Amino acid sequence: MIKAPLLSCLIFLLLSFTPEHVSSQNKLSAGFAKAKITNTESLVMVNGRMSQGVKEDIYARALVLNDGNQRLIIITYDLNCLDVGTPLLRERLQNELGIPPEYVLLLATHNHSAPIQINSNNFEYGKWLADVMYELVEKAIESEIEDVSLTLGNGMGHFVVSVGNAPVDYEIQLLTVNKDDQPLVMFFTHGVHPQQAAYNKIEAGHPGYAMDLIEETFPGVQAMYADASGGNQFVMPRSEYRKEMMNAMKISIDSLERMMEKGARHVGSQLADAVVEIYGQNSNVSIEGPISSTMDVLSLPLGKPISKVEALELIKDVPDDVGFEQYPHDHRSTNWVRMLLRYYEQDIPFPTRTTDMVCTYDTYLIHEEDQEFLEKYDYSLHKKYPCIYNEVIVAQIGSMPIVAMQGEICAPIGARIKDHFRRDRPIMVTGYMGEHNLYIPTRELVRQNAYQAQTLQIQYASPVGWDPSVEDEMVEGVIDLVNQKLGKEE
DSSP states (O other): OOOHHHHHHHHHHHHHTSHHHHHHHTOEEEEEEEEEOOOSSOOBBTTSSBOOSBSSOOEEEEEEEEOSSOEEEEEEESSSOOTTHHHHHHHHIIIIIOOOGGGEEEEEOOOSSSBOTTSGGGHHHHHHHHHHHHHHHHHHHHTOEEEEEEEEEEEEOOOEEEOSSOOOOOEEEEEEEEETTEEEEEEEEEOSOOOOSOSSSBOOHHHHHHHHHHHHHSTTOEEEEEEOSOTTEEEOOOTTHHHHHHHHHHHOHHHHHHHHHHHHHHHHHHHHHHHHHHHTOTTOEEEOSOEEEEEEEOOOBBOOOOOHHHHHHHTTTSOTTOOOOOTTOTTGGGHHHHHHHHHHHHTOOOOSBGGGEEEOTTOOEEETTOHHHHHHTGGGSOSSSOBOSOEEEEEEETTEEEEEESSEEOHHHHHHHHHHHTTTSOOEEEOOBSSOOOEEOOHHHHHHTOHHHHHHHHTTOOSSOBOTTHHHHHHHHHHHHHHHHHHHHO
C-alpha cells in the first residue's frame, strides 16, 4: 500500500509532466520595435547615384519570438542588403545578449533607393546600422508580450513577371503574431524587385507604401516586409508605363519622380490589399511549438576559366593603370578579368566551389590561397564571421521551418524548396539574408549568360562564372539542411 505522503508526491510528479504542462513551456512571447535608419549625408545608393535628399524615411524593424528557452530574432530593413553591418551585429548580439547568429534572421526589402554598404565611403554608415539594430533588438526584448499566437497564411500577388524562361512565383506569405485574436505584427514576403518612387532620393519603394497602408488598416500593428526569392522577378509594368516614364524624363527629374511615385504607390496598394485579404482567410494555419535554429554554409559549384588570350582581348581597351575598382566605377565590370589574369600570372589555383573564396566588405571574392590579397584586404574581412557563400539559416517554430538564404535567390529556387515540403508542413522561405546580395541563378539563366549569372564576375570579381548545376545544388542543399533539422527535432 502506498502511504498518503508518497501518493501525493507521485500525483504531483505525474501532473508536472502532463501535456498541459509541456505545452505551457512552449507558449510564445513576442516583442517588436522600429527605428529610422535614414542617412543624414549624401551617400552612394544601390542604383549607383549619390543620394540627394529624402523622399521617405527608411526603417529597420525587429520581431523577437521567445519560447521561454530561446529567442528567435527577425530583423527587416529598407535596404538592398545589410552587408558590412552583418558580422558586427552578429558578434555583438552573441557577446552581449547571448543570441547566436543562427537565431538572427537579417532580411532585406531589396530597396534600391538606399545607401549601399559595399562602397568604402559608406562603411561608417554600415557600422552605424549595426549599432542601431542592436539597440532595436534590446528594445524589442524589453517590450515582450506573453501568450501570443502565430498564424501562417498565403495568397498571390499577380503583379509580377519573371525573366530567364522561368515560371513566376506569385506567392505572398504572411506570418502574423496575434494577442487575444488581434494582430500585433504582420511579417510578409513576396519575391520581386521593388518598384522605386524616386530617381536620386532616399525612399523605400512599393514595399514601404504597402507597410504604411497595412499599419493604417490595423492601428497599432507593426508591418514587416522582406523580399522572398525575387532575383529574376520584377513588377509587371502597365502597358503605357515605360512610354510615360520616358516622356516625364524629357521634362524634368521632378516630373519623372512624380511618375515613379505614382507607380510605386499603386503597386504598394496592390501588395497591401493582398496581405489584408490573406489575414482574413479561414485557411491560415496555427503555428506553435518550441523554437530552434541552425546555420550552415552551402558550397556551390563554379565553372571553368576562359583562356588567358581571351582575357587579354576583353581588356585591350581598358587603361593599363586601372586597378580593382569599387562600385559604381565604370571599370568595375572588368575587375574579374584582371583577377583572372592575376591567377594565371601568379599560378593561383582557380576556384571550383564558392567555399574556396572569402568575400570582402567591398565584394571582392578572394581565393583562400591568395595570401597577398588576403593581407591587402584584411581591413575588409571580419575575423570571426567572414562572408563565405552560401549561408543558409533553417529556423524552426514547432513543425514549421523558416528558411533564410544568403544572396539574391532566383524565384524557381525558392519555389522548388517550398513545394518540396508544403504538402507535409507549413514552411516560409526567403532570400536576401545577411551579407551581400550575390545572385544565385537558375540553370537557364546560366545557360543564357544572363545578368543574374554574370554578377558573380562583374560585381564580385570572381575569375570564373557559375556551373549550370548551381540551381540544383542550391535546392538540394537547402532541402538536405531542412531535413536534417527536422530529423533532429522529430
